[in-house]
Amino acid sequence: MSEINFAAAKTAVLVIDMQNDNVLAEGAFADFGAAEHATQQDVINNVNRVLEAARKAGAPIFHNRIISYPQRPVGGSNAPIFNLIGPESLKDGSWGAEILKDIEVRDDEIVLDRMRMSAFHGTSLDAMLRNLGIENVIVVGVWTNMAVEHTVRDAADYGYNAAIVSDATSSINAEWHQAALSYALTNIATITDVASVEAGLK
Structure with a gap:
């Protein structure tokens, strides 16, 4: 894993979709494998370790939720x-x-809150980060190859230095998780781990 050396004053942690349906055995997506892989990754504990490091360093934290509105199909069906x-x-x-x-x-x-994959899409996240003078984002949460990956890609496109924490993310199985880390994001972000965040967030 790559080390990071981010100044806390210029770094934010983005927590993606750590919601009951996405992570827990009682959640809507447990049958897809999401709960099992989250357990394998110890994702709840590892996300909390990143949050504790950020809080100690004084880095701001943004939690994100993806939500649906049952009143009408406003989420669309253009993508599976x-x-x-x-x-x-x-x-x-x-x-x-x-x-x-x-x-x-x-x-x-x-x-x-948002309806799309990226935490930047349909929210004021970019404006908030810029108003705080943020240059770096550390991304944790679920799912690695979906909302986490979209957020990391958008972060890079918006000009931020992005780091994804490999053991503080999970997907619906290890194969999809590893595909994002080993292929899709290798030229987009720094692939790091919890211990490196704890050591490198100053």
Whole structure:
């Protein structure tokens, strides 16, 4: 894994879709393998380790949720992934859409909701990061080859130095997870791990 050396004052942590439906055995996507792979990755504990390192260093944290609105099919059906979301899974106001109780959201941490894969799409995330003088983003959460990957790609396109934390991310299986880390993102972001974040976030 690559080491990072990010100044906390110019670094933010982006927490992607750590929601009940996406991670837990009782969630809507457990049958897809999401809960099993999250357990294999120890993703809840590892995300919390990254959050603790960020809090100690004073780096801002942004939590993201992907949600569906059951009133009308506003999420669209132009791509297969959008057909998987809703009308009941990740429904706004439901248990499934809530952030995991084991992932604390503190008073100085912002939660952004969206309907698309990237945390930048349809939110004010870019403006918020720029207003804070952020140059680097550390991305954790689920799923590695979907929302996490989209967020990392957009971060690079927006001009940020992006790092993805390999053991603080998970997907629906190890193969898809590893495909994103070993192929799709190798020329986009720094692939790092929790221990390197803890050591390198100054």
